Amino acid sequence: MEAIVLAATNLEISFLLEVPGCRFVEKILGFNVYNVKKNRNNIQIVESGPGLANVSAASALSIKRFRPEHIFNIGVCGVYSSDLDLLTKVITGRSAVFADAGVETENGYQDMEDIGLPFYLTDDGEEVYNIFPLSDGIVDKSFLRGMFLSLSAVSGDAAQAEKIRKRFESKEMLVAEDMETAAVALMACRANIPCTAIRGISNLCGDRNYRNWRLKEAAEAAQKVFWKEICG
Numbered sequence: 001m002e003a004i005v006l007a008a009t010n011l012e013i014s015f016l017l018e019v020p021g022c023r024f025v026e027k028i029l030g031f032n033v034y035n036v037k038k039n040r041n042n043i044q045i046v047e048s049g050p051g052l053a054n055v056s057a058a059s060a061l062s063i064k065r066f067r068p069e070h071i072f073n074i075g076v077c078g079v080y081s082s083d084l085d086l087l088t089k090v091i092t093g094r095s096a097v098f099a100d101a102g103v104e105t106e107n108g109y110q111d112m113e114d115i116g117l118p119f120y121l122t123d124d125g126e127e128v129y130n131i132f133p134l135s136d137g138i139v140d141k142s143f144l145r146g147m148f149l150s151l152s153a154v155s156g157d158a159a160q161a162e163k164i165r166k167r168f169e170s171k172e173m174l175v176a177e178d179m180e181t182a183a184v185a186l187m188a189c190r191a192n193i194p195c196t197a198i199r200g201i202s203n204l205c206g207d208r209n210y211r212n213w214r215l216k217e218a219a220e221a222a223q224k225v226f227w228k229e230i231c232g
Contacts, residue, residue, distance in 0.1 A: 003043045004068045005226070006058055008050040008180055011215065012075040015223035016045055028065070031058045038231040044068070048180070052098075052152055055180040059187035070138075071195045073184040074226050076202040076218045077148065077176040078155075080165040086201050088217045090225045091144040091176055093134040093197035096185040097168050099149035099177075101130055109167055119186055131168070132185035135194035139229050146174035148197055150182035154205070161206030177205045198226050 007013045013034070016022060022036040022045070034045040044066050048058035055073075063071065079086050098119065102111040111130045112119060118127035136145060147170045154177055155161035165175055181197045188195035200218030207213075 001041050001070060001230075002066065002068045003041060003070045003072060003230070004059075004062045004066055005043055005045045005072045005074055006048050006055060006062065006180070006184055007045070007073070007075050008048055008055065009075070010047060012219045013045055013047060013223065015220050016227065019227065028061060029057065031061070033062075041231050043231070051179050052150060052183040056183040056187060059184050063187060063191045063193065068193060070135075071184060071188045071191075071193050072226060072230070073181050073195065073197045073199075074222050075178065075180070075199050076215055076222065077178040077181075077199040078161075078203045078205040078207075079146075079201045080161060080175045080177065080205045082204065084204070086144075086174075087203070087214045088221050089144055089201050090221050091146045091174060091199055091201060092136045092139045093148045093176075093181060093199075094136050094145050094173060096132050096134055096148045096150060096182040096195075096197060098130045098182045098186075099164060099167060100151045100153065111167070120189060128189065130182075132182060132189055132195075134181075134185055135196050138194075138196055139198065139225070143225065144174055146170075146176050148181040148199070149175060149177050150180060151177065152179070154179060156206070156208055158206040165205070176201070198222050198229075 200222035202218035
């Protein structure tokens, strides 16, 4: 399989960079690109930098350059929960949401559909607004499933986390928070390529006390799941 892995930071690809055969290939527009081959998988690993703007550019450029069959977004995320036992567990997405795209009014948040601005029109003319599907079938059913809310500014306290969670609440799945997944899903949708998100839970949303976070452990857990599930 020809695949692209996009991750925001070096920490979120550090395990993959140490696997035998992984090598630096080039820097494109400032994005570091690495390559590894395993079991008929040819994988380009792209360090995008953080945020929706960076990963949109990295995704579009990588799709055009490498023509992948599948695109993966890996890294860490927060989760809208008070359950500390979720920390370092791995979650894969069923959908990704542009969770702060729209308008903030005195009566509350309005999403892109409310204001009539679709992100994307399908070949059939269907308007796609804030929510994009993800492909989770490639990951074993034993792992957590969820919805990823992607934001330019993540929640800074418990009250803001609760406010954001309610915008796209799901009673069927965990809801997680990150800064990139929806942008990768949008670019994959435009290219008609399946997109899979695999992230380790590093923190509880709204908790900005980094002593409580498990960034390194969560990042490594997500990478190990990717490597085992896709390349193992």
